[in-house]
Amino acid sequence: MKKTLSAFCLLLGLTVAFTGTAQDSKPSDSKAKKEMKEADASAKKAAKAETKAAKEATKATKADAKAAATDATDPLKQKAIDDRMANARAAKAAKKAANDNAANSTSMTAAKTDNAGLKDDKMSKTSAKSSSAKTMSAAPKEEKATPADYKAPVDPSQKGPNGEKVMTGPRGGKYYINKNGNKTYLSSVKG
Numbered sequence: 035m036k037k038t039l040s041a042f043c044l045l046l047g048l049t050v051a052f053t054g055t056a057q058d059s060k061p062s063d064s065k066a067k068k069e070m071k072e073a074d075a076s077a078k079k080a081a082k083a084e085t086k087a088a089k090e091a092t093k094a095t096k097a098d099a100k101a102a103a104t105d106a107t108d109p110l111k112q113k114a115i116d117d118r119m120a121n122a123r124a125a126k127a128a129k130k131a132a133n134d135n136a137a138n139s140t141s142m143t144a145a146k147t148d149n150a151g152l153k154d155d156k157m158s159k160t161s162a163k164s165s166s167a168k169t170m171s172a173a174p175k176e177e178k179a180t181p182a183d184y185k186a187p188v189d190p191s192q193k194g195p196n197g198e199k200v201m202t203g204p205r206g207g208k209y210y211i212n213k214n215g216n217k218t219y220l221s222s223v224k225g
Contacts, residue, residue, distance in 0.1 A: 192220070 192200040194210035200220065203209055208220040 194218075194220075 198210035209217045
């Protein structure tokens with residue numbers, strides 16, 4: 035009986051020892067897996083950082099090459115651009131001066147023709163013909179009016195329902211500006 039009891043205790047001890055060892059090995063497997071995951075994550079981060087650094091280096095190299103190419107051709111191109119711009123500005127100023135001179139000479143010739151008409155009718159007719167020919171050729175171009183240039187005439191004899199100014203529109207309609215800032219036309223039918 036002593037032998038069976040000792041054999042049983044030995045068997046029980048081995049069973050407990052074997053299951054205890056198995057339990058210790060499981061956490062070490064999960065620790066190993068964690069360490070593997072951490073190593074993979076750090077390797078990925080390092081790879082991303084390396085790729086990013088390579089891209090930035092490539093961008094910097096391209097920017098340097100572009101700047102070097104621009105610097106090499108820039109003075110010639112810039113001089114050509116500056117020359118063209120200066121020529122364009124000078125032509126624009128000359129054109130403006132010519133238009134101003136033409137407008138001034140047109141007004142002077144009109145004044146001369148008025149004085150000439152007082153002296154002699156025959157002479158005024160010929161000078162008027164010549165001055166009208168000059169004004170047609172040198173007359174400045176007409177500019178169209180914009181809505182900002184147009185001011186509606188105010189009709190002082192009429193008032194809106196709340197005392198607003200009544201204005202006449204471009205087609206002759208009467209309107210006032212209401213409290214919302216919109217045009218409100220007055221009815222033309224009186225009843």
